[in-house]
Amino acid sequence: xxxxxxxxxxxxxxxxxxxxxxxxxxxELCFQxxxxxxxxxxxxxxxxxxxxxxxxxxxxxxxxxVAFFVxxxxxxxxxxxxxxxxxxxxxxxxxxxxxxxxxxxxxxLVLSFTGLLVIPGLPAQLWAAYGHPDGYxxxxxxxxxxxxxxxxxxxxxxxxYLQGGLQCCHRAWGPVIAAxxxxxxxxxxxxxxLLLFHVPSAIVFVAAYRRTGNLVVMxxxxxxFDLIVFAAIWLLAGPPGWSAALPGVVLAGxxxxxxxLWRAVVDLFHEVVDLLVGLRSGWVRGVLWAVxxxxxxxxxxxxxxxxxxxxxxxxxxxxxxxxxxxxxxxLVVITRVERRGDQPSxxx
Numbered sequence: 001x002x003x004x005x006x007x008x009x010x011x012x013x014x015x016x017x018x019x020x021x022x023x024x025x026x027x028e029l030c031f032q033x034x035x036x037x038x039x040x041x042x043x044x045x046x047x048x049x050x051x052x053x054x055x056x057x058x059x060x061x062x063x064x065x066v067a068f069f070v071x072x073x074x075x076x077x078x079x080x081x082x083x084x085x086x087x088x089x090x091x092x093x094x095x096x097x098x099x100x101x102x103x104x105x106x107x108x109l110v111l112s113f114t115g116l117l118v119i120p121g122l123p124a125q126l127w128a129a130y131g132h133p134d135g136y137x138x139x140x141x142x143x144x145x146x147x148x149x150x151x152x153x154x155x156x157x158x159x160x161y162l163q164g165g166l167q168c169c170h171r172a173w174g175p176v177i178a179a180x181x182x183x184x185x186x187x188x189x190x191x192x193x194l195l196l197f198h199v200p201s202a203i204v205f206v207a208a209y210r211r212t213g214n215l216v217v218m219x220x221x222x223x224x225f226d227l228i229v230f231a232a233i234w235l236l237a238g239p240p241g242w243s244a245a246l247p248g249v250v251l252a253g254x255x256x257x258x259x260x261l262w263r264a265v266v267d268l269f270h271e272v273v274d275l276l277v278g279l280r281s282g283w284v285r286g287v288l289w290a291v292x293x294x295x296x297x298x299x300x301x302x303x304x305x306x307x308x309x310x311x312x313x314x315x316x317x318x319x320x321x322x323x324x325x326x327x328x329x330x331l332v333v334i335t336r337v338e339r340r341g342d343q344p345s346x347x348x
Contacts, residue, residue, distance in 0.1 A: 013174075013289055015338075016165040017296065018330050019075050023157075025323035027067035032317045034059035044144075045136050055149050056140045064148060068156060079335065097214035099264035101221045102257060104208045107268075108201055108225050109254035115196055116236060117247040122192070123236035129189040132237075142230060151223035158182045160215045163206055172278025173286030175206035180290060181297045182206075204272065211271040 031054070034040040040059035043052070054060045116122055133141050158178060166174030179202035186198045209218050232250065235243035258265055279286065 013166055013169050013177075013293065015079070015331075015334050016162070016169075017293065018327050018334065019079060019165075020157075020162070021323055022327035022331060023067065023071060023075060023161075025320040025327060026071045027063055028320040029317055029324055030066045031059050031063040032320060034062055043136075043140075045140055052137060053140050053145060055144045061148070064153065068153075072156075072161070079331070093212065093214065094217075096264075097212040097217045099261055100208050100212050100268055101214075101217040103261050103264045103268050104204060105221050105225055106254045106257040106261070107204055108221075109228065109250055110258070111201060112197055112225075112229055113232070113247045113251045113254065115193070116232065117251065119192065119196075123233040125190055126193060126233050127237040138234065142227065146226045146230060147223055150226050151219050154182070155215060155219045155222055158185075159205070159209050159218055163209060167210065169289075170282055170286060171210075172275055173282060173289070175210055175275060176203070176279060177286070177290045177293055179203050179206045180294060184294060184297060203275070204268070207271045207275050208268060210275065211268060 163178035183198040183202040
């Protein structure tokens with residue numbers, strides 16, 4: 001492969017997608033192997049009982065630890081990827097990153113609670129999408145699914161890994177594709193929340209991460225936002241009462257936060273504009289990759305590893321094992337081709 005061909009490989013999302021297949025397949029394989037042992041599928045919140053959510057099982061918690069702290073670093077070292085600082089775990093620029101994070105939280109709350117305030121029946125629709133959790137299920141959702149599955153897991157995989165890799169391929173199309181994938185994973189909540197909340201919200205999130213490069217702040221913002229919203233829709237979906245005033249109170253607080261951080265609001269607005277203007281460059285290739293990646297993730301979200309939620313107790317290692325071995329074989333070929341292209345040609 002020539003030097004120009006190797007450069008095209010590095011600018012293509014294809015190697016990153018193969019890495020993601022290996023990552024998710026290894027994650028699911030670890031869970032399924034553990035799920036065959038009875039102790040690993042008992043609820044960590046109700047000892048002696050079967051689990052309702054995958055995330056509440058020791059099998060899922062161990063699989064998350066293996067995927068994030070063993071499999072992921074091994075892939076990055078092998079593929080010569082980013083270090084901790086480049087990936088988003090950085091120790092500088094905290095002041096600016098926290099200000100942008102505050103603006104992001106304020107904008108997300110304004111967007112969400114405006115919808116909760118003006119769209120009749122929306123809290124009940126959202127809560128129904130999660131199966132009306134109550135009691136210990138609500139505890140699992142708020143203490144495990146939200147912090148581990150949503151805030152930590154989604155930000156590491158979809159913001160740091162997917163967006164971080166795709167924006168190396170294209171500074172504008174990469175983050176936008178990552179945003180559309182992330183929004184599409186929430187389509188089960190309904191068309192109205194998807195179009196009104198998740199798509200614009202995902203665009204603002206990727207713009208904030210592109211601006212700050214600080215994944216830790218993104219994780220904290222995601223955690224705070226989800227805890228506030230889940231607690232609010234749980235209250236609003238219940239019997240009428242004082243909770244009816246909750247959207248207005250949160251909305252007022254969010255607007256006050258944005259007013260206090262108005263300079264950071266301007267900075268984030270400029271980043272969003274720059275992101276959207278950048279879509280004019282390479283738009284044909286960008287649209288094609290968006291369609292391909294979107295189709296792959298629509299298929300993947302139907303698979304067991306795409307959901308940290310309710311679990312029917314079924315286990316099968318055949319598919320994740322096949323994907324893991326096939327993905328590793330493809331990565332070996334890609335890596336050899338790339339490294340051969342990086343070697344200087346010998347004189348004849």
